[in-house]
Amino acid sequence: MQSIEERIDELFAKTREYEKSRNYYSTYGDRSNIFHVIKCFDVPKDLEEKWMDYFSNLRLTSDMIDHISRKTQSSFDHAKRIISIGDYWLIEEWVLILSMRLDLETLKDLFAYKGAPFPSIDLNGLCEDMKIASQTPKNKRNFEYSVGLIKKNCALPFLDVWYESGKESEKCKYPLGDKLYE
Helix, strand or coil: CCCHHHHHHHHHHHHHHHHHCCCHHHHHHHHHHHHHHHHHEECCHHHHHHHHHHHHHCCCCHHHHHHHHHHHHHHHHHHHHHHHCCCCCCHHHHHHHHHHHHHHHHHHHHHHHHCCCCCCCCHHHHHHHHHHHHCCHHHHHHHHHHHHHHHHHCCCCCCCCCCCCCCCCCCCCEECCCCCCC
């Protein structure tokens, strides 16, 4: 099993490929997941210092911010459209909207840290719609299965699918262990 440092390094290498093609949304979507892990989990001190130094010195250009903002709005609109149509969602649809929602939240967190403007999207409203839909009897099983798939296949750990940036204390660090998601 790969260490958390190896997993972060592997994901960061992937973001360099995105960046070469100027796909800033994917670049910083994945980098914001790294930021989330470093900020929210109890990682080794040297790893935390290395990455917090990187994020402190990270410079977002106006082109990057514009690209990310457009893609953020598009991703949010797509997730809202999916959850607003119908009353039953397939596993694949749940995986998609949950993944988009997590990426939007971690991007929002990174942009707040950097003091960069972030689109005015109603993530709380999206979450409420998703929570209501996930609790209906016909969606509960597919929702829970989708959460399990995301946890199993995600490159890095995350607090939970309803993680909200800014809600936890900066000093609150969750332990990294064999059970990264519980």
